[in-house]
Amino acid sequence: MLGSLYLLWLVAMTTSLVSKAQILTPQDYEEEDDEEVTTPSVAVPCDYDRCRHLQVPCKELQKVGPVACLCPGLSREDQHPDPPRLGEVQIVAEEGCAVAHWCAPFSPVSHYWLLLWESNGAPQKSGPLNATVRRAELKGLKPGGSYVLCVVAANEAGESHVPGADVEGPENWADPSFGPCRKLIMPPRPLTLVYAAVGVGTVLVLLSCAALVWHFCLRERCGCPRRQGNAQASDAL
Incomplete structure (x- = not known):
């Protein structure tokens, strides 16, 4: 009698445990695999080149993709921007023009403009250029003329420093090898x-x-x- 009661109790316990058990299906295994794949990846530097013409701002590049990329460090927005770096200047003597290239500073920039000295007196100032622009064309240059060209960056706090801006005329201007300005001599x-x-x-x-x-x-x-x-x-x- 006791043996039969013990057997019935054992069968009842086994049935209750089986009913409460959760059987893993192939779909459950796929869900676990998906959870492993969607693990956040390590952030990489953004495809941002401060010398590239029509370069998209780095903050907009961070919005593309599942993981925000890393932007280069910039100065504060309430500070004047650092001077840009004027790079190659291609002179086209046949057309009397020049094409200037520059690199953005490590500062927030809202727009650029160019300054051109031809002789003693105030420089010629171009119109505002978009913050994505890194190249501009200068027209109407005289054959054999001597000029000083500077690129200026600006934001809400002010504008970048122009070295030698108080010097009268390009003849008295010292040409640094690295900076936002350069002396141009147009050939005949x-x-x-x-x-x-x-x-x-x-x-x-x-x-x-x-x-x-x-x-x-x-x-x-x-x-x-x-x-x-x-x-x-x-x-x-």
Whole structure:
């Protein structure tokens, strides 16, 4: 009697444990795999180049992708921006223009502009350029002219420092090897050189012809010394 009761109790306990147990299905295994895949990854530097023309701001690049990328450190927005770095300046003598490239500073920038000194006096100031711009074209440069070009960055706190801005004229400006400014010397146009060479050659030819004409005219007027000596010898005979 006790054995049968013990057997019934054992069967009842086993049934209750089986009913309460949770059986893992293949779908449960897939959910666990998905949870492992969606683990947050390590942040990487943003694809941001401060010298690239039309570069998207780094803050906007951080919004793209599941994980925010890392931006380079910048100064505070309530401080004046650092000066940009003026890079290569391509001079096109045939068209009388130049294309300037620069790199953004490690500071918040709302816009840029260019300053151009041609001679003594106030510089010419370009219009505001978007913060994504890193290249601008300068037109109307005179052949053989000397200029000083500076790029200025600005934000709500103010504008970047321009070294040598108080110097009068590009002739008195010291050209640093690294900074926001550079001295430009426009070469003469190729056609101007050709015309100058043709003009010099023409002048030399005319001078040579004039010298020959003057020489023959002088001989005709004064007579040749050899002819005069021959004439006197024949008279003596």
